[in-house]
Amino acid sequence: MPANDFPQFGLGTYSDDNKDYWAGIVESALEVGYRHIDTAQIYDNEEYVGEGLKNASVSREDIFVSTKTVHVDVPGPSPDTEDILAAANGCLERLGLDYVDMLYVHWPVGVYDHETVLPAYDRLYEEGTIRHVGLSNFTPELLDEAQEILSAPVFAHQVEMHPLLQQEELHRYAYEHDHWLVAYSPLAQGEIFNVPEIQEIADKHGVSPAQVSLAWLLSKENVAVIPRTMNEDHLQSNVEAQDLELDADDITTIDAIEREKRCIDPDHGPWNK
Secondary structure, three states: OOOOOOOOEOEEOOOOOOHHHHHHHHHHHHHOOOOEEEOOHHHOOHHHHHHHHHHOOOOHHHOEEEEEEOOOOOOOOOOOHHHHHHHHHHHHHHHOOOOEOEEEEOOOOOOOOHHHHHHHHHHHHHHOOEOOEEEEOOOHHHHHHHHHHOOOOEEEEEEEOEOOEOOHHHHHHHHHOOOEEEEEOOOHHHHHHHOHHHHHHHHHHOOOHHHHHHHHHHOOOOEEEOOEOOOHHHHHHHHHHHHOOOOHHHHHHHHOOOOOOOOOOOOOOHHHO
């Protein structure tokens, strides 16, 4: 198993608008028990996430904060080491933090160059600016390539994962290489509400399909989840999914779902190359 200083349940904070709303949502999430907050430079909300962290009555040492940089859509030439260091320091400044618990490479395409980017992440790790190195949206081949360069251990790999995109290969890879697999879009952007098997299991337990999907992910060894919500009622119901114990038949039923849907599927996704 990977290191256990990682809250397996967190809050994702991506949104296209109302970015200032995240200050209140992050504060509320921490007050109801979340201890893992996930954001990114490209989300353009780190300032507000940082405000929520500051306003909550939870010690910084008890919160795992992750962000991401090196995004495919960043204009200009490929970044050099100083660009990466400046980007990471910009994340810290906007969040109002002295360090982040994890910095992810957001996408391994576009401006990403492993021989430049990853040594910069090693330097940030060695300096203590980041406590852990994460990767996001990588393929197994790109994970292999990254691990040949990195001196720091890969702590987590973040990918879309839910009952309609079960990521068996990347889950096996994470288990074999001793890192966390962090599931974003764990509700398939609402598609799991249209899956009869999940609805039947939800009815059986008297819970919501969202809670079933989250509980199924949490039942997997070395998997963490970061559902995104801007609804304070959903904050509470999502966090309660940690208390839902699916039985072996439930898990087998979800494992056997053959329908497959990738919700985040840009042309630049490395799986499309």
